[in-house]
Amino acid sequence: MNEMKTLLQAFNEAPYPVGGHGKRNVRVLQEVLKEIDENLDSDVYGKGDIIEDFQGRMADFLGKESAVFFPSGTMAQQIALRIWCDRKGLPKIAYHPLSHLEIHEEDGLKKLHHIEPILLADKTRVIGLEDIMNLQEDIACLLLELPQREIGGQLPDYQELEAISAYCRERGIKLHLDGARLFESTPYYRKSAAEICRLFDSVYVSFYKGIGGIAGAILAGDKEFVRESKVWKRRHGGDLISLYPYILSADYYFMQRIDKMEQYYNEARELADLYNQCSGVTIRPIEPVSNMFHVHVEVSKEHLESIFVNIYEKTGIGFTRYLQETSENSCYFEVSIGDSYADLPKDRLREAFHLLNQELSILI
Amino acid sequence: MNEMKTLLQAFNEAPYPVGGHGKRNVRVLQEVLKEIDENLDSDVYGKGDIIEDFQGRMADFLGKESAVFFPSGTMAQQIALRIWCDRKGLPKIAYHPLSHLEIHEEDGLKKLHHIEPILLADKTRVIGLEDIMNLQEDIACLLLELPQREIGGQLPDYQELEAISAYCRERGIKLHLDGARLFESTPYYRKSAAEICRLFDSVYVSFYKGIGGIAGAILAGDKEFVRESKVWKRRHGGDLISLYPYILSADYYFMQRIDKMEQYYNEARELADLYNQCSGVTIRPIEPVSNMFHVHVEVSKEHLESIFVNIYEKTGIGFTRYLQETSENSCYFEVSIGDSYADLPKDRLREAFHLLNQELSILI
Structure with missing residues (x-):
């Protein structure tokens, strides 16, 4: 038997x-490379057309001044929070108890950056304006994940989001978007990615969820923020001599699936x-x-x-x-x-x- | 004019x-993928045949118990030093003043891991046993780069290397090998990579120098060291959902060029x-x-x-x-x-x- x-x-x-989108096998990359001229030069440590063009197009798409390609969202987001904390001289931020940073990153934010997270809302619902207004301590940055994956992909009402954004700006709290699945939430909000990103100071998006690429992420914000994030990317060991396998596939599947x-x-x-x-x-x-x-x-x-x-x-x-x-x-x-x-x-x-x-x- | x-x-x-080895263009990756069955499954967050097989073969080749694939040597080496420092409860190590960590990593070791490096020897020569014997302070780990790239790829005599290794073991100082170009120094030493690595507690090797792959590194050591390094790899944002573009090319060009x-x-x-x-x-x-x-x-x-x-x-x-x-x-x-x-x-x-x-x- x-x-x-x-x-x-x-x-x-x-x-x-x-x-x-089907199996995660080598065909996913082979399909991308079939279309590419073999003489196309690699990016080299963050420089070169392959990476700079894609970063430019993604900055435009997200309505931000500048953008940088990262091998992972884990790296991109820790760095975003670190920059905002250093700016304010306050190593304290807030996010949802089921944030990726809290449950999937082996406490990298705490162990590498010594940043203390305050957990807002509870494990059944998304963060609301009231949670932030009730904060007893000052924070440098609030991270919102749209949609909140670990609770089924819930989203706050758009009005609530606008109110949170306005409140944070008024109080000098930077607002960072964990947009791992941002593209996937635009139809419900009936907003473009750029319209949603306008509410945030910094934004991370992923290319292997709805987009279905191999790996990789974009972090976007103002020019100075992105300049600093490139320095931290090198410190983290993310400034690889060649990121093009991820960039070319992110680009290819973005064009195929964003609509x-x-x-x-x-x-x-x-x-x-x-x-x-x-x-x-x-x-x-x-x-x-x-x-x-x-x-x-x-x-x-x-x-x-x-x-x-x-x-x-x-x-x-x-x-x-x-x-x-x-x-x-x-x-x-x-x-x-x-x-x-x-x-x-x-x-x-x-x-x-x-x-x-x-x-x-x-x-x- | x-x-x-x-x-x-x-x-x-x-x-x-x-x-x-020729231009760093997309053909380098296309050549690798031509040989691969499209149904081969991706690695997934450090698991799967593609990554585990390669890690196993590299551990054997380097004569170490275990090995882990990293997207970059920058990440691999900071993590190796962090583990040895944590073991000894002493955030202090020593390396050459022209070490990659000192001049090419935007002080990641200091800014992320708060480890203080002591600079040994000077900018014209490699580290010798005497430099280590003259150390006024205890250190958790000594990093040696073989060959020392920034001074033309110099190597210490093999007898000197053996003496350094013996001295460090006796004093409880861990010895880490920056072997970015280790394979390239085996003909001069007339030793196998495993014979050289036996002198070290942990070893990093690169796959885009003499091997000519796309990017990526192996960190090898004992089982517990490698287990811990995988946790830190996740903290650094290096535990990508898919590293196979780098692993497949490292493997392909290793087979082609190691001899x-x-x-x-x-x-x-x-x-x-x-x-x-x-x-x-x-x-x-x-x-x-x-x-x-x-x-x-x-x-x-x-x-x-x-x-x-x-x-x-x-x-x-x-x-x-x-x-x-x-x-x-x-x-x-x-x-x-x-x-x-x-x-x-x-x-x-x-x-x-x-x-x-x-x-x-x-x-x-």
Whole structure:
């Protein structure tokens, strides 16, 4: 008798994954390089047309004076916060308790920059103006993540965002945007990236989420901020002799996908409707405000895994590669819509949801 | 009348550059990817076959328990020093006054890690055992760069190196190898990389110098050291979702060039002889001990530039892309031998040296 397949194995074998842009394999880079003249010169330690042109175009797109390409957002954001803290001579900032910096960076901000974060709001909701007004201490910078990934990609109302921005400016608090998924939230706000960025002093955006590049980030702000961030980029070991594999792919997939964010958003809402019709399933946020949401299911992780493996094998549809336990009898997973969704055979998707609802109805 | 060409323009147009492996253009990466199956999965945040296999093979090659791939040597080395300092509870290390960390990293070691370096030896020679024995303070770690790039790639005698290693072990001082050009120094020492690395507690090697990859580095040491370095790699923002563009090219060019280090070394000695025969030219070191050396010329930078531009245009030979002024009437440049040297038309090279010697003889 065979061991049952793991969820990851079944997902990897399923021909129709629901989220993402397809597999992260070498083809993603090969496709980019096929289009490029072999005589194009590498960037060299932050100089050269490849990097300077892209930085210029991204500064324009984000409505900022200047921009610098970084190998990672982790590096870019720590540096942004460091610059604002040094300017004010106050190593204190505020962000959400589920910020990337707090839970995914091994405390780099604290261990490398000795910056103390104050945690605002709680683990169920986004930061609001009141949280900032209630601060008992002065801070150099407030970091807002739009959308807040770890709670399903929630967004504050745009009016709230404007009020936060105005308040921070008035109080001399710099406002930094963790825009890892900024592009993905523009359709809900019905604003351009530049309009949203205008509310912030510095902005980080990523090129391997909605854009689907290999890796890399842009940090944008005023000229002096960007000049300083290049010095820190060298200190961090991020000023590589060649960043072009990331820049060329960021550029290529940006051009391919930046205008598809509305499509991804609409597809996320369509898919959320299908999940909402299943017993014991709750979507977070209830209605998606970007291309992503979280699916919470009132079934144990182990049980849902076996249900999913069965559905993946029967229908070829892959809902998710992993499940996160929340309690003995509940778990959740993240959905993030990319190119793959439009190519799903819709009859199989319906069948997969039919089977899921059937199984859950028995249990719940 | 046309403006005179700059040295860099003339060099870029010269079909026969003397040093290096050829132009750093996109073809370097395209050549690697042509060989790779498009279905090969990306590494993901330091996991996956692409990165783990390469790390394992490099650990073996360097004779160390474990190894981790870094986007840059700047990041790898700061982290190595930080780990050794934390172990001893003493944020103090020693290195050469022309160490990469002292002159090319915008003081990252000091600004991010608050580690104080003590400068050993002087700007004309490598660190010897006596320098270390004369230290007035305790240090956590000594960093040795083999070969010492900024002074023409000088190396200590191997016996001196063994004595330094023994002394450091006895005194509880960790010994770290800046092996940016370690592979290039193995022919002179007549030792394998692993034999040399045995003298050190931790080792960094680079993949875009003699190896000619795109970027990237390996840091190797014992298992616990490497485990900690992965945590710091994440803190620095170097734990990218995908490092495979660098890893695949490091691997490809390592296989292609690791056995050519002896050839490059012999060619460097041959070329040094040609320079040594020119009036007013001194090679540093007098006889090369790796694939590199510095060429010091007793002529002003401006004057030598015009001589070189003329020779490049007449012969197609490109000696160097830049000159570094040392005084009003002297300058120098670095030579680093790679694949290009073997392909030079030797008659043109002889002609270029004939012209150079002619011009210099008039002047000096």
